[in-house]
Amino acid sequence: MLVVKKFGGTSVADKERIFNVARRIEKSYKAGDDVVVVLSAMGKMTDVLIDQAKDINPNPSKRELDMLLVTGEQTSVALMSMALSVLGVPSISLNAFQVAMHTTSSYGNARLKRIDSERIRHELDQKKVVVITGFQGVNKYDDFTTLGRGGSDTTAVALAASLHADKCEIYTDVEGVYTADPRVVKKARKMKEITYDEMLDLASLGAGVLHNRSVEMAKKYNVQLVVRSSLNEEEGTIVKEKVKVERMLVSGVAADKNVTRISVIGLEDRPGVAFRVFDLLAKANINVDMILQSIGREGRKDISFTVTEDMADEALELLENSKERLDYQKLDHRTNVAKVSVVGAGMMSNPGVAARMFECMYNSNININMISTSEIRVTVLIDEKDTEKAMNAAHDAFGLED
Amino acid sequence: MLVVKKFGGTSVADKERIFNVARRIEKSYKAGDDVVVVLSAMGKMTDVLIDQAKDINPNPSKRELDMLLVTGEQTSVALMSMALSVLGVPSISLNAFQVAMHTTSSYGNARLKRIDSERIRHELDQKKVVVITGFQGVNKYDDFTTLGRGGSDTTAVALAASLHADKCEIYTDVEGVYTADPRVVKKARKMKEITYDEMLDLASLGAGVLHNRSVEMAKKYNVQLVVRSSLNEEEGTIVKEKVKVERMLVSGVAADKNVTRISVIGLEDRPGVAFRVFDLLAKANINVDMILQSIGREGRKDISFTVTEDMADEALELLENSKERLDYQKLDHRTNVAKVSVVGAGMMSNPGVAARMFECMYNSNININMISTSEIRVTVLIDEKDTEKAMNAAHDAFGLED
Secondary structure, three states: OEEEEEEOHHHHOOHHHHHHHHHHHHHHHHOOOEEEEEEOOOOOHHHHHHHHHHHHOOOOOHHHHHHHHHHHHHHHHHHHHHHHHHOOOOEEEEOHHHHOEEEOOOOOOOOEEEEOOHHHHHHHHOOOEEEEEOOEEEOOOOOEEEOOOOHHHHHHHHHHHHOOOOEEEEEEOOOOOEOOOOOOOOOOOEOOEEEHHHHHHHHHOOOOOOOHHHHHHHHHOOOOEEEEEOOOOOOOEEEEOOOOOOOOOOOEEEEEOOOEEEEEEEEEOOOOHHHHHHHHHHHOOOOOOOEEEOOOEOOEEEEEEEEOHHHHHHHHHHHHHOHHHHOOOEEEEEOOEEEEEEEOHHHHHOOHHHHHHHHHHHHOOOOEEEEEEEOOEEEEEEEHHHHHHHHHHHHHHOOOOO | OEEEEEEOHHHHOOHHHHHHHHHHHHHHHHOOOEEEEEEOOOOOHHHHHHHHHHHHOOOOOHHHHHHHHHHHHHHHHHHHHHHHHHOOOOEEEEOHHHHOEEEOOOOOOOOEEEEOOHHHHHHHHOOOEEEEEOOEEEOOOOOEEEOOOOHHHHHHHHHHHHOOOOEEEEEEOOOOOEOOOOOOOOOOOEOOEEEHHHHHHHHHOOOOOOOHHHHHHHHHOOOOEEEEEOOOOOOOEEEEOOOOOOOOOOOEEEEEEEEEEEEEEEEEOOOOHHHHHHHHHHHOOOOOOOEEEOOOEOOEEEEEEEEOHHHHHHHHHHHHHOHHHHOOOEEEEEEEEEEEEEEOHHHHHOOHHHHHHHHHHHHOOOOEEEEEEEOOEEEEEEEHHHHHHHHHHHHHHOOOOO
């Protein structure tokens, strides 16, 4: 079996943890697997390198910052290969150049385009564990790039796809994907299986176990993902295209507090108004999430939407500066709000989910600000202070603890 | 003017020093030069990385150790490029892959074979300072190698040769090449010029300003080397093929305490005996320096030679194990000895140098153990305790202070 195993920075933060991971790899290798390992930089090393750069130049070129940052993963893979050697496991470390991990040119946030798997195949054929730097690539200029947040997950999935691996295991500090954040919902339960689409909705809604891009890629290339703990042998959660049919309506509850609601009040009620508002934001690369448009009244209407908190100031400033052109009466925004969502492939064929969600919010005396739904998700925007209450209420209402 | 400037680890050890170097580069760049910079890893970073590796694996694979070590120079070049950017100097950092710095395969001690200067030319054409990792290369497997001690000097000279640079400046913490170590010989004087051959003899004799391999390469490709201080604007010492004719007999005095003398006593006095002794050592990669063979007496003779101290145990063990085959009576060795040499291209045409050297040792009451000479060098092996006295005596005898 060919398996790609990805370990994050905490899993390789020090000597002891490096050997924990090495023993884990050893087990799989000695069981006869072909093993490809993807590693992040050790512990907080990426942050340390960023600080070092900013101390020299508060606004370093992204190209040079990537040149610096990639030393982090290279350090991890070299040390891991040395640790494997202590355990008698033959291995070789490779960086993005050696793997020919081709990406787009955009430094700091590049996208993977193509991997030449020849070198990896060659090393696997010689019965070596291949230890590869996550998070990084090279662009057409032969310059180093990094993939942005969650990049190592994406590296692992891309390698699994390119090598037609039997599975791609993502090791984290939790045991898998839960029906809700176990720190908030005491009754939260680890899921055995979840679909790519559910995982995508959970990730984008702040469950945060896997990065969206890696799940999208896994879905596209049908890579079987497993999310499991690096600290114990529990089986984890399998992410795949279809899960067994006798499943529940809703598979999980997620919350996201990193939200600001912005309202543009008293817009002229005529065609093209919404387009002008969102076109303005899109051109500034501001991602808009939930959108609510009021019904027109006296020739005027309101548009509300949510953005992530770090984008709020820029969005407000843009709208402020375009007040005349957009022709609205006033701007309003609120930061102390949160999105709470229920997600489940099962709800596609069941129209009662949204109603049950609203009912349980009502029963818990939680006021709903905005509503947004997709085929497999119902999201409500509520006051931030009600987040934990809302999550538990939804978890109970959909019987997720069983 | 195209100039290659090499700065060692101490010169880029911290933020302040990085900016010192950056300002130095800025000056040259703003004066209109095309500038290629070669950097070592910051301060003690290479040692720190080696310790980190040995903590994981006391005997790490050389391939993986090189994979780890090369992150050191990559960190330096990225930070230097960021610092140059603060000063408004456009620059780009490149590692061994990007420069295509091809070496032999031997990890930890690779030799440069070929540099593709295309990328560097391209960046220079865009008026960028090109900041390149010293000490490292890539072999035919696309794996990182390191060049061993003094490797960054060699990188700089190789780049200067490949780019047909007008000069190659090696910045160090001394102001140039001296007639003797100024810490030992108070009257030591900085030389304006010195020939490659003199520099080679001085380097191999423990003066240690430049690594031998870099000087050999400079001689081979006729690269004009300048050794100068990174701390001030002094002119330094120029190393080139020929220096002005009205020069002195002797240009410098060097000493080397890293010496052990080994004597093989009572060898059978017949042809092939010396060959068998030195062939044995050569096959174990033990470099032998001074050699003295006594005149045979009663069918037996003695052979004495020197090796560096770290090689002494291995050499003695080898000889011990071959006692029967070599047929000698006993082994003897001394560690507290030192080589003191006078070096000078001028002595080629002047046979009196050796005599004057022996005379000044005699006048200082220093006993000579062994003697070895080349066309431009006279070396005596003496008791280690006499080293400083011998250096000063020779410096005086050859009038080097003027």
